[in-house]
Amino acid sequence: MNSFSKLDALHLKVRQNKWFNYFTVFNRVALAAGFLPAGGVKIMGERFTDLHNNQPMGHYLEALYHTGYYYTTIGILQVVAAMLLLIPRTALLGVLIYFPIILNICILSLAVRFEGSLLTAPLMVISCIYLLCWDYHKLKAILFSGTVVVTQPKITDNKFPFKFFSGVFAFLVLFVFTITHVFDLMPRNTVTDCKTQCDDAKNPGACNVFCECIHLKGQPFDKALDDYHTALKQ
Incomplete structure (x- = not known):
């Protein structure tokens, strides 16, 4: 069995597990909840935060606010990505739109050490990567055959994946500890x-x-x- 066959078998096994399906739905809903209000504010033409201009993130967001329809376009893309994520058949398209936007926010948050999204943005990036892996079969089909298989395998496994979720919990603890201790100084909001x-x-x-x-x-x-x-x- 080659590497692709092993990966396909593992992927199928994961998608047939009830708890992984629940976790996938949770990730989609959580990501959508993160972008719907943020995108709505931009579409309505309002400022995203009340940070003053001297604060590094505030300076960036103020400049972004004055970019006209570029600011509105980001909001539209955020809302569209969120809505697509909530529909199983379009969830992959949603995460493909979502991922570059949140990756940019993540890098920005780390660069200016903005506490408002210092924890959430990286976790949202990881959540997107998980969803991309969840739809690995679709991505593989698009890249190598030009067709998409949308058939959802029947759920046959109800066993709770303790090792996976224990790993997720351990990662979250380590991640939060690292992010909150890696920087010696923070600009804070005021x-x-x-x-x-x-x-x-x-x-x-x-x-x-x-x-x-x-x-x-x-x-x-x-x-x-x-x-x-x-x-x-x-």
């Missing part, structure tokens, strides 16, 4: 919130300067962070 972390910082004075440079002086995030790290070495 200068007051930012300064609450300074008492525990390696250099409280430099930390306060960092917060003021971000929120009061409007300096670029990377420059303020570099200045803080330089101060640590002195």
Whole structure:
């Protein structure tokens, strides 16, 4: 049995399991719930957050808000992706639209250390990858034969996959711990919130300067962070 045959057999076994089907529905609904309100706000032409312009994510979102129909188009795509995810026959198309959007949000959140989506965005990316794997047979058919097989295999396995869900739980714990400890300094949403972390910082004075440079002086995030790290070495 070659690698593709083994993968096909494993994939079929997973899709025949009742609990994996429930988990798939949960992922689709959760992802849809994440994009419907966010997309609706953009379609209505409203600002997505009330972050001030000096805050790194606020600066980006304010600029995005002023891009006209580009801002609206993102909202439309978010709503369309969410709606398609809720329909089993169109769920794959939905995740294919959803994935590049949330991947961009994930990278942005990590780049500016935005706590509002620092945990959720990466998890949504992983959720999309899971759904892509769930529809592996469709992707394989499109890429190699140009046709799509949409037949849902009959559910024949009711056994709860303890190993899989234990792994999911362990991953979530490790992920949350890593994300909340990997960054030495966060810009936070306001200068007051930012300064609450300074008492525990390696250099409280430099930390306060960092917060003021971000929120009061409007300096670029990377420059303020570099200045803080330089101060640590002195």
